[in-house]
Amino acid sequence: METAFSPAPYKDPAQPIEARVRDLLERMSLDEKIAQMHAFWLILSEDGQHHVRPSVGFIDGTDQPSFQRRLANGVGQVTRPLGTHSVEAGSGLRALNKLQRFLRNETRLGIPALSHEECLVGLMTRDATAFPSTLALSASWNPELIESVAQQIGQECRQLGCHQGLAPVLDVSRDVRWGRTEETFGEDPYLVGVLATRYVRGLQGPQRDLLATLKHYAGHSFSEGARNHAPVHLGWRELNDVFLLPFEMAVKQANAGSVMPAYHDIDGEPCHASRHLLTEVLRHRWGFDGLVVADYVGVSLLYRHHRVAADAADAAALSFNAGLDVELPADDCAMQLRLALERGAITLAKIDEIVARVLKEKFRLGLFEQTFEDRAEPPRLRSPECVATALEAARQSLVVLDNRSGILPLAPAARQRIAVIGPTAADPMGQLSGYSYHAHSIAPDEVQDTSHIVTPLQGIQALFGASLVRYEQGCQILEQRSAGTPVFPGDVDDAGKLPRQASPVSRRTDRIPAAAQAARSADLAIVCVGDLAGLFQRGTIAEGSDTDSLSLPGVQQQLLEAVVATGTPTIVVLSGGRPYNLGGLEDKLAAFVMAFAGGQEGGRALAEVLAGRVEPSGRLTLSTPVNVGAMPYYYNHKLKSGGTPIALHFGSPYPFGHGLSYTRFEYRRLAVATPEVPIEDGQVELSFELANVGERSGIEVVQLYVRDCQASLVRPVRELKAFRRVALEPGHSARVTFRVPVDMLGFTGMTGQRIVEPGLFDLALGASSADIRLRAQVQVCGPLRTLGRDWRMESHSEVQPL
Template structure:
């Protein structure tokens, strides 16, 4: 029992709901509102915390008033270690200092939730730098994604972080979009599987770090692929393509948080959509976590979208719709008392929201923490984490084309020319939400000596004396902030942003000389990730072309014209075309942003020390004119007659290895399959008929032959990762619940219809090796809430007798 001197809410033996009710009943209005927003502060070990400089737009208070308001408590602390360059131990001590103040010196002692960005690693100065999500998707290895996320979650816990603002569940539709690098790819099922594993890895079995699903929803299909732009989709497309990954991660991984997106859909901003934030997310899916705003997303309701007259009305719109916490600060939440007085929001709604926030804080165990400084320094960038980062970078690399040059011959020592602007730039290995690239926006420069570049990796394997280097050109000569509009003010007519991309060509002749004197030239081209036009890809760094940025195409043309066999390695956040050189080069490799071990992984795959096992999760379109393009399009998407620029040279699922695989002995399921609880069970053999060990990614695609609404030409429904020795044959069995043949019907609900379905098994969406057809029998069925959302892949070796 709780003693009379100890409040019930402080007794961990009491039921959670009782603790929440007791604490809520003790709170003043100011203390309740404080739980509904964050503060973005520069924390100090001394306790002299200050407002983050330059954030007047976000924090509408001076430093003294902010510190006074901390006496009411606070819902969240925004990026205490990810905002500024601080040694990890010092940053953790400063955070603990703040938490002890909240715990011990405020009236009610309510700790804060500390959140950080963690998309490609815990985004702090000393964190491990993992490959970008687009690279992780290319591994087609959900278990490895879960392992990566577990390492990130470990580093979050080491630094007192209870919520990570990842993963991104946006489904790529138009690769001009700068945030393409943040996605897992263009297929909603694959994105859902990868996101589910990321959430499980980050949160762990106790959900003591909250994963944040973003950007809810449809953010990646913006008008013209422009950041924040409107999204034009109907409910059926929204539900089947863009909401599916979120539904999977909520229902299968118990995701702790969701973040709405900046855009509007048919005039309704996501931050004030009761339909999305409450009816779909909580009532239909059963989500029980926190809905947190994207940074300044509530403010944009009145500053940009103009659906609210002022900050008080914007706060009321968002919180009435289902928002729980405004991030990164209190621009609108500080006006909630006024909103209550004006009748824009009720105390009942405020109490319901604060109850959800307190519930999560109790679940996280914050009230039982003392926040004392640990005796040892935080364990960051451990050998285990770095090894996982390297393995992820290896498995992500996709060989798009190879005319026999790769892997580089071990016979003799070839003279290698390493050329290109991304060959020896550590920042070229990093995505926009990697700490060193992220802080370019704030004119900060971080130590990147732990990032291995491709030049360093190749010299380590082939010897420095056999590798000559010439940069050839720059992508951006000086990395700095300077975008004239932040973030994307639509009223800025007359402002002409100037591109930071370099157009200098004076270094190309040296590169040509180096290429002529080599046995093979490896040209590294691509992107420099950076937010809001500080780079060529990343948030707010959208593209109007799929030509290589700057003068990289001129460099590549000049090197290929030397006649030296040329390998092109694209280190980028989106696919690019090579100006027609695809048929003239010896090999084309897509390496994405591989993180701090990206250079090592590239060198190992090019040399054959590691296998080429990556497969595309975004199609590489023929030209920018094909945009938006994705493999799971509708039959009429190409136009009539089919437009010449439509389609993809390197399709979804494509990737070459260094050996050969055959698909054999298809065993299709017996039809008809019952619509109520049926399962498609299809088996086949995969044989390694080449000369070396390798990994294959068998993929199952389904096409609905006849439906009540227009359906895609094909959809991924199952995949696996099969590693085979030379001559080995493995039996692969996919099990696909009939529920996964569902779609959103005319009435707006998810249904399964009877009928005939084409099954295709192959090495990519365009390389189908085995085919079958099945019938599903029964009456059209509306799916229940907990429908079967994921297939399985079973792999077993064949006995010698079976092989005869």
């Protein structure tokens, strides 16, 4: 019996979590249970006068009077309390605490809410650190660095009352026309899995006291024509081997706390309604024990777009029965669960099962023991430690694609006159990806402070001397950053009647002559071109900003042609979220650098690499197609992907794994530990000598690729199975050893299960997927083997100086 001295069991932290969940669930009304299965998207206020976010054109949600009444039942989550609008961090935290105190102290059962924020490239709030894009981070090929970045992001999240971060993105890139390419870790499923696993470990910490959210589950990046939300055509075997593998790795190896299904359908089945994906695979096969949260309005799309549900109640029943736990960002469909229950479309037992999972996480995270009182000290964001990590990440992400003239590194002491040209050279927004706060939250009536973002121009001026640098913009990518672009509906019944909107990309060329003149007057031209991130066609890259071309957006190609025609040695710095072709000018450049979106320290890192203060160590994690006609293109394709005869537009001048150093490395003395490997528990072990034979210190990213010489199903021409960053001083060498579990040579067989087949395998060691230096073979011996649940998913490496 509950007394003043004997609180209800669910309020007693000494009780087992299961007992607390059971006790609380028994006390809850149906409305209180349903409240835990959705979020409210609010504009919070320190005075407690919270408001439902105004309509954004694709969310019905709850009106203000209904919200005030229903908040008494509690709520499962609060959507982006500090990331929805421009708010000072301390004020935003106080407003969130005010809401939490109301839920804890003034509702019948006192259940706090989970607060979630976007945090893909840093906590997506006004004052947080802006790290490089995910694609940039992947170019470091440095799992430890990515874990460190995620740790810093997690620290900023925790300071602002955030319990769940909607990151990382585990989509495997397949077609770089897709606007969300910049959010991915690249085109190799194993590399994506390794890097995402480290990100999850870093963000969540050892106690999983902040939930990482794996998205977008699954196959989102292989849509028709690389168009956002478009259908995906995949069989189970390719889905499992390529697109599910990173998710499986992050669930099993990093204990990921949450998963978010994707918007699309696969062979007619929407991911938000797939019991096979959300329950059978995720929970039953992999052992996932966290929360499945909807992508924003993903439940509504089941009846609005996919038309597999009759209405909101039907859509809610369909998704929650499939395995969903929480509808985000609001309550569009969850508010109709009572109707779904009356219809018999969902059972009370299923609702109890879902609510129990939500409550379990809230108890496990310690929310019921928090008082949510305001702290005296302000949140510590953008700390020196965070900024230093962002700078190091930007340094390691830069990829020197070409340096045929040997112009790099530049010598600041030479005091060359430098013309810095291009639309991204002096624009802070050019350093940001779509899920950076300032790019994501474009609003016409808000001017955001970007003074903390170092542009390429600022970085070059600081290192080479402002008096030696002349700047000309040359052209713009966008004349105006617009807001309010329509997002939904994203489909039309008759494409022939679709109104054609004018592209926001600038076509003005009147500034190009001044840029060409600046180049003529200089000893060297650095031309900065690429993307401006903006969601849903507010930019040239990001979610919903897909493309039909790999030519530089707008008139940037004309600008580049004019500068190159002057004869001044030209270095191109390409930033943004996808590779672009330069119309044949690649062969006429002095050097070509891929900078991606470097975050707030991107300009500083670029100048340091150009000057040789920092050795370039970035390597591509997706291939640059020779032509848009090659799309979809990826290095680990099947043999006949190029057609017969091989299509002229197929291939990549800068392939997966490519990147140059300022020194030279030699690969020598390959040794395979044993030429025959047992199929049951064996591992492929090989070692080789890596030598720095140049005159500078440098970092090589050594890569091991494997090919199955004969299999029961068609296999890729090569697959990455191991990699390692190796730093060597000039004249020094080291012995590098790779150990690859035989399990990693498997694939999904005819029965739908992962198998390892006996046979011969080619081993290829090199500096990229196309730059192979050493080769060997091993024989896997024994009967065909079906892999169990706990198969070995990662290789290991060692480096011993010689």
